[in-house]
Amino acid sequence: MSKVDVLLVGGGPVSLLLTSILVRSELKVLTVEQYDKFEQGHYGRACVLYPGSLEILELLGVYERIADIGFIIQGTKTFKDGAEINGRGWSFIDEALRNSDTMFKFWCPLNFYSFIVSQLSFGIRQKHLEDVLRDFISKIDTDVVKAPAKLLSYRIAESSEYPVIATIDERGHSREIQCKYLVGADGGRSTVRSLGNFPFPGTASPHKWIRLDAIVVTNMPSSRCAVIAIESKKYGNILWSPIDNGRTRLGFVCPDEISGDRGSKITEEVIMAVAKQALQPFTLEFVKLDWWTVYEIGQRVAETFKSGPVFLAGDAAHTHSSGAAQGMNTGIHDAVNLGWKLAGVLGGLYHEDVLDTYTSERRASAQRVIDIDRNVAAFISGHIPAHFGAPPNADANEYLDRVFSANAAFTVGLGVSYSINLINRAPTTDAAAKIGHRAPDGPVLRPGRRLAQPLRSLVRYTGRFWALVFAGILAPTPAADFRALRAHVDSTSPAPCEFLTLLAGPGCLQPAEALGAQPLGNAVYDPTGEVFAAYGVDGAVGGIVVVRPDGIISFKTTLDGVQDLVGYFAPLVRQQVGKRLEIPVQVPADGPIGGENNVEGGKE
Structure with a gap:
């Protein structure tokens, strides 16, 4: 029976980032992923990193490895019926960054001393971040990440130094792994969460959304530099975002007439035809369609992110829509929060009580993401929740702007904060340098x-x-x-x-x-x-x-x-x-x- 300090289940960015934190501390780690990632390479999935996440990746020495891959999004525009509307859509990101001290305000140099701040976010598909993280890990230890390898079961032996005993199937051969801690970062259908009976309450939305990545040609202004919102009665608040390698992420509400019969009417040709209709009056031509999906929206958060020696992180702990691009970004905050605590406890530096702060800190943050997303997903779909008391014929996009603006700093990751606890102590009334908040830069x-x-x-x-x-x-x-x-x-x-x-x-x-x-x-x-x-x-x-x-x-x-x-x-x-x-x-x-x-x- 093999013994490791930490067994991680899942091969996405959350699991890989957490793995990279642990292996640099010279811990014995095994990460298993049930899918062959090379066969999964064309999948779209998450594609936007906000400044708060980029600061974490720079802190960990990862940002320089992706800086030349991702697309620096340099502005925002909103269109309705072909005309531009100022101060709507994704402009909330500019509001959050305008007075921020973050160095991730990408810029266009005019001369050596003068520049224009023009950055909003960083467009990179999840698979590229995963590739970089796998390479980062392999340079430390080539035998850490196993794929395809699937978790079949696990049990807890309370009195053991290695209390978790997990059964893994690797290419048809099963073996047992003993570990001190088990981390489930295996997505919304988490096996770890299911086997551990973690309560996962939440709600499902009646809305279905389409997301696709493609190389496209359009006459829409600023299509290859700005993140764009297009307000449509039929297709909701349409997302247009440039991403890496000449691709564009396009997202919109799936019309009822094609989402019936459990999606049986949906084909690649139908997706492209609907996308062309959604973008009108602008033209849209497809050069290459990489990936598309139609999915239902739900908001769920686990009641706890820790049960004994077992942890949940990323989508395994919380799921929501992609309306505010929070999936990968929230997961990155999970990974670094849990990573330094696990590494410190296993390395003999910190008391084990430090691990108890993971659930209290990250669950509160995830719950806020969920609360925001319930409203955002409804607004993007063209509906205003009843609790807003909106008058008849009110514009859902105006309410979307209010929610985006009210939560701008939190959404871009610079306003993520934690309450007073074992780690965050001696609260201060100072307006600056608040306990539990991001350390300022300068x-x-x-x-x-x-x-x-x-x-x-x-x-x-x-x-x-x-x-x-x-x-x-x-x-x-x-x-x-x-x-x-x-x-x-x-x-x-x-x-x-x-x-x-x-x-x-x-x-x-x-x-x-x-x-x-x-x-x-x-x-x-x-x-x-x-x-x-x-x-x-x-x-x-x-x-x-x-x-x-x-x-x-x-x-x-x-x-x-x-x-x-x-x-x-x-x-x-x-x-x-x-x-x-x-x-x-x-x-x-x-x-x-x-x-x-x-x-x-x-x-x-």
């Missing part, structure tokens, strides 16, 4: 460099928390507080987190000389004060902000709050955080050390 300078770089590019995924040490404007008081923190860290082995030191100002002095001690981790300068302001830190006082491995702020204290920091990590980490600081720190009367009092060996 330009910082490394010593000796002329050009700034995003702060988040220096806070990459390592599986450990990051402590951002805002040393402040280097007057004697914050410098002394920093040196006390530095001495404490030197007395602690190993430290429970990674460090990055931020100094306010243009960086005229070398960090060690300015601080009077070696910086904690790398040092960067905030020349404009933008980053200090984004995190709500007073440069004259300084502060410490703890950021989770998935880029979420989890704790905040003052620069002299060494014991607050110790208290924060105590219930999270298994290794000793460090004893109380008892070494007296001598602070020179004339401020930061310089000249003959130079720093040597990282200590005073």
